[in-house]
Amino acid sequence: MSETKKLQIVLGGTSGMGLATAIALGKQGPVLVAGRNEKKLNNAVEAMKNAGVDGYGKQCDISDKASLADFVQYALSIAPIGNVVNAAGVDAGSSEMIWKINVQGTINVVEAFLPYIDGSCIVNYSSITGYYYQPTPEEIAIWSAPDADDFFEKSLNYVSTKEIDPRMAFMGPQFLTYIASKRFVQYYTAANALRFGRKNSQIFSVAPGSFDTPMLRENTEEAIAGIERGTAFGRLGRPEEMADFIIKLLEPGHEYLTGVDLILDGGKHAMGTIKQYE
Numbered sequence: 001m002s003e004t005k006k007l008q009i010v011l012g013g014t015s016g017m018g019l020a021t022a023i024a025l026g027k028q029g030p031v032l033v034a035g036r037n038e039k040k041l042n043n044a045v046e047a048m049k050n051a052g053v054d055g056y057g058k059q060c061d062i063s064d065k066a067s068l069a070d071f072v073q074y075a076l077s078i079a080p081i082g083n084v085v086n087a088a089g090v091d092a093g094s095s096e097m098i099w100k101i102n103v104q105g106t107i108n109v110v111e112a113f114l115p116y117i118d119g120s121c122i123v124n125y126s127s128i129t130g131y132y133y134q135p136t137p138e139e140i141a142i143w144s145a146p147d148a149d150d151f152f153e154k155s156l157n158y159v160s161t162k163e164i165d166p167r168m169a170f171m172g173p174q175f176l177t178y179i180a181s182k183r184f185v186q187y188y189t190a191a192n193a194l195r196f197g198r199k200n201s202q203i204f205s206v207a208p209g210s211f212d213t214p215m216l217r218e219n220t221e222e223a224i225a226g227i228e229r230g231t232a233f234g235r236l237g238r239p240e241e242m243a244d245f246i247i248k249l250l251e252p253g254h255e256y257l258t259g260v261d262l263i264l265d266g267g268k269h270a271m272g273t274i275k276q277y278e
């Protein structure tokens, strides 16, 4: 009797690195992707099918718990849940929107799927920019109670009292909320290691540097040229390179990996923080 293959899930799997990850995960079983925009969702399902993937799509907004609950029920109707990759994220819009999706959305995803994770893994997408935000001890105390009634307001208000790291200032002051949100993703992932370990399951995050996706292409050509010069290889990462990194880590043999943030950035962080030998 053939064993039912588990369902691989990618939230934010309709574009950029999430879509590349969904296609790569197709080797492990059926893949279900989520996003808010219906057209992008349909295109992603078509792209998966063209790549030979047993692909499914369902609209879902990860910042909305009810939408996520529906999505989980749909996922369970396809196959038992396997790995869950959360690539959904935004770097523009109001601070409130960024916090709702990147911070509350990440919490929602973990809480919605943890009951069904059994010997598999949740992978969150953070960002290299998260390393340019240092939470204070008082802020860590807020972050350590994500289920508190006032968590959202308190954590977001705290960010507004701080200033952006001078090395990130070229992105504009509004970028502060984004980098803080990604630092939270790293923290929250690490803080969940024990909950997942108790279920013989894993959680880790990946921190992309600069990858050639629709999100990054919103920058000017001049800004992109500067970003490329800030890597050891003088180029952006390709979404498929991130996808390949993730699926290799999800293959058997890496079961001891959990609670960490893994950087894939073409040397961007090294170049930005350490004087390079000539």
Ligand SMILES: NC(=O)c1ccc[n+]([C@@H]2O[C@H](COP(=O)([O-])OP(=O)(O)OC[C@H]3O[C@@H](n4cnc5c(N)ncnc54)[C@H](OP(=O)(O)O)[C@@H]3O)[C@@H](O)[C@H]2O)c1
Pocket (backbone or CB within 6 Å): 011, 012, 013, 014, 015, 016, 017, 018, 034, 035, 036, 037, 038, 040, 060, 061, 062, 063, 087, 088, 089, 090, 091, 101, 105, 125, 126, 127, 128, 129, 207, 208, 209, 210, 211, 212, 213, 214, 215, 216
């Ligand atoms: N590109 C980079 O260089 C870079 C660098 C560091 C970190 N990252 C992070 O890597 C992740 C992927 O980035 P990307 O560049 O591949 O972005 P992208 O091409 O803009 O794709 C983002 C995906 O997230 C979905 N999404 C956004 N908000 C959502 C929500 N509330 N609920 C469900 N889905 C949602 C989008 O679909 P809809 O809009 O239809 O919902 C889309 O599928 C993001 O978390 C980003 O912050 C990217």
